[in-house]
Amino acid sequence: MTARLGGLLALAASALFVAAPAQGEEGAPRKGGTLTMARDSEPLTLNPIGAGDNGSIFMIVQVFDTLVETADAPLPQSALATGWTVSDDAKTWTFALREGVKFSNGDPLTCDDVKFSIDRFADPKVNTSYGGFGAAIAQTECAGPSSFVVKLKAPQGAFLDYLSTFIPSIVPKALYEKMGDKAFSEKPVGSGPFMVKEWVRGQRLVLERNPYYWKNGQPYLDQIVVNYVPDENTRMLKVESDEAQIATEVPYAQIERVAALDHVDVQIENVMAWDAVWFNSRKAPFNDPQVIRALNYATPKEAMLKTLMHGAGDIANHVIARVKYWDPAVEAYPYDLAKAKEALAKSSAPQGFALSCLIVAGDQFELQQAQILQSEWAKIGVTMEIQAVDTGTIWTRWGSGDENCFTFTGAGLSSDALSDDNLAVVFFDFTGGIESFWTGWNNKDAIALVKEADGTIDEEKRKAAFHKLQRLAMAEYPAVPLFFIKARTAVSDKVKGFKTLPVKWWNLEDVWLAP
């Protein structure tokens, strides 16, 4: 559901993340072969501008390149830009463009293509769903065939992080203008490791090697067949029967079973996704931080993590995901009913209260989670009614500001960018557009901290602001943070070099198949 939240959600990798070792570092990568994947979602468009759902995004990044790219590191790495300099006022960025890069149709990638793509990214009329990412850009120009200059309206701390997302992917200007939005979205041409061979909506996307790709010797695979397999049981059976070598989103309850298969492993990796229960602070008693604290203390996260998630997650010590400036030193709320009762007694609702909470219908995991909360919170006198509604309804109703409480599926909230800024705007800045994720949390200090971090490229200042923000949010924000979610992927032992990035997608140019 990064989709519906629009580009508002962006998550970042933490420097503290320990990268899971990529499978099978042994031996030199081998060229050739077809990788078959079973995915839980399908692309809706292959146009970098206009996509917003993971089904589309994770495929777009295989077809396109960006100036800087997201990899293991918490900082964007050089890609189409080999290097960059920034002026003293942090407002002018000059990128040295990689020379000799070609699109998958053989046309050379020029600075005009870069300017065209970045201008589209910066234009809120074109980039309607992620307008905030490009909003700081004032002007762009090609200072030479391989020198691209971006002038910002004001310094932007997350500028490079936003450039590393899929949205400012470099598209071929002439071809794009010739084809138009719609045709290009169906059969796009980029300079990424793979190109689109066939796309059958509802069934599969077939990618094949881009012969002109600039990374030496890559990609290794000849072809990738990405099948859309919405049913989780069927997806697991696909790898079990070896019809697919990779299946995404292993259901928690099947982690042990799938991992026990001879030829399949389950890779559990940190990603910038998380789960929480959100409250509406415009409504009593959720405007009282003591009430929120009581609910936090009354939530048995450790037990839930063990029983519901089979350990594939971490207890959240932040209201948003673990992103670049996440502070591990902040304490998560322990499960402590005595403290919960004490906090509630001091609150505006000492006798307890009743609430209704919206959850996504048909999601068994969310229902079990809500039922545990229901029975635990009842112990301190809080009676919760669970209302399961469909996804469309949940956003309409939560967005209306009339509801008490809502949770969204854990796979649904994740960040597309590598630093905290975007999530901070969405969740903590009341003035940022959606009133702090519609919770109505209007905290002047938080708004000031978000702006302070955004307005500088000084890493230390940014880190300090986000650390303060994390402590403030944990103390005051109307939410019960639950877990940092992990990617769970079933991977055949033939597959080498596969890794889920913190942004949840994969650089499939690194993947190869053992004989």
Place this chain on the structure above:
Amino acid sequence: MSLIAFAGRRLAQAIPVLLIITVAAFSVIHLVPGDPARVMLGSRATDEAVQVLREQLGLDKPLVTQYLDFLKAAMRLDFGDSLFQRTAIGPIVAARAVHSLALVAYAVLISLVIAVPLALLSAIRRNLLADHVVRALTTLAFCMPSFWTALLLVLLFSIRLKFFPTSGLGDSPLAYLASLTLPAVSIGLYLTPILLRSLRASLIQTLGAEFVEAARARGFGEARILFKHVLRNSLIAMLTILGINVGFLISGAVIVENVFSIPGLGSLMVAAIVQRDYPVIVALTLVFGVVVVAANFLVDLSYALLDPRIRQ
């Protein structure tokens, strides 16, 4: 009346029904409380974006004009663009309709192949062991939830025996048929007991009819009596039930479609509803209505074939 004249009359009778269906489908978008364009785009949409969509959907025109435009476009199978898939709806629906129709046709074939002989056996051996066994087995098959049947079939025939792929659709005609087999069996196992029970009941009724005694008295062989007289006279009730179920299955095989990753119409409808993709919902409402009318038309035709008196 000739069969063709009968078909023509039935077809003419279907026209008002089809018109009512178009009105119903057209209304879907207008039954949304508030401004449909704003509801579709969500609360954060800008006024400009809403206005663009209103114009795109023709919502700024008078209602009658809108309906006539819709009717004209629907005749050309032009339902506009999906809000989520960002591409024309007609081709999406057409591609999926092929899979849905193939799946249901295959399932109907399987269930007829199982149901008709077993119903005959059951009716002839009424209340004997064979009858009890058939009835017990079909009740069991009917009671199993289809996702469960489907998974059991996959575990046995795909994982263990490797006869069929676990899911997806094959490319070559043979692979396509192979990939539709397990889903068709899953649906067929649900449909078989329904058909079998109704056929068995009418067979038993017909077997007791006077004309059967008369045929026997004239010395006709049992096989001739059974197939030519009894079966033919007993099929009508089963065909009625089949017609209703085919209409339902084209739109309602969602679970089987999901388990086997078959991009059919049912799963498209569910996705469209969840995503609030109104133009797709409108198109599918119309398509499903037409499918039901068509299924009933075919059932009527088969009545007329089986029993010429109906043509009168």
